[in-house]
Amino acid sequence: LLETILPMAITILIGFIITLLLIPSVSKFMFKHGIIGIDVHKLDRPKIPELCGITIVIGVTVSAIIFSLFYPEQNIWILAFVSSTLIAAIVGILDRITKIGPRLKPVLVALGAIPIIFLAVYNPYPEFPFIGATRLTIIYPLLIPIALAVTANSVNMLDVFNGSMTGTCSIAILGMIICMLMMGRVDAAALAAALLGSLLAFHIFNKYPAKVFAGDVGSLFIGGSIGVLAIYGRIEVAAITAMMPHIMNAFYGLATVGRLYERKEISTRPIRVLEDGRLEVNKDSKAPITLARMILAQRPLKEFEVTRRMFILSTVSAILAVLTQLLIIWW
């Protein structure tokens, strides 16, 4: 039990403490240098320091390096994890500086698959419920870039409300950790715990009313990390299930607009703010159908109420993910 809990406790604590300590100074730096975003879902539209997700990047990376002390045999994997996720984070920073666009962004994030493929750290025999282990030696490496692009961009697209991305991802990662422990993958669970620790620390500042924004650097890094952890932990199907609210949100938006898009380029916003501060669905048929719009379809809600409903949906998905993993084990 100690061998299971100790590495996880250490990585989660390191991730949590580093992120928690960095946020105040990083947010001050961002605000001072005009790296700010407007909180569009508030009546007074406050200016919030952006790109603070860099604290999650640092927290998880330092924690992953310390993790390698516990599992020196996994050093190649740590190298693959750190380099793949850093590629996603760099894409996030580049997007802030140069606006690389909605079509190029997923392609660049998909480049994060290169270290995993070239270091050959993946296992092309994924297990499925009712089927068991499969042999996907040709298809599997081709699916890795797609997996990273999908997870990173779907997490990015759910970063719409205060705490929505950090909260839903924390729940999804918790579900993934349980799945990894069920499979006896303590090493993968410890690495995922580092991400969970960082996310929980960030959530304290990002929850309603937000004091910091993660920005693309944070959301792409987290999404990329989830993709890499699913491959490392060999819980691919369970991870897809845990990420269902994110994937559905991205897919429905994509299906309505008919192409990859940035939130800023959508002329008809899916949500509008009422005079009493509540959020109301935009009934215009041109507005993309997103998860938030579906939640708000019945009646207007306060921002934190919408986020809470997203957490419930994520919890349901995380439970289904654990159930999926149980089906794999039982079969």
Next chain:
Amino acid sequence: LRAIFGLILIIFFVWLTMLIGLVVIFVSLPLLILTLSKTIGRFFESITVVGIASVMVIIWLVIWKELAFRYFSKMIAERQ
């Protein structure tokens, strides 16, 4: 809560059809491979198999989309 219940049902449906879809794909592919490799060769066989699997995935995506969009339209109509 009703809105959440509807979305929970959608998530459950998507999960269930995903599992059924995976079983259908992985059960049917070996049969396809056995049949096709004898007639059209391995290269075209791989292309055909990936194509068929992709079409199946697209069909499921369309079902999920229609389900969600109908749910959304129904909710809006009920309010009005």
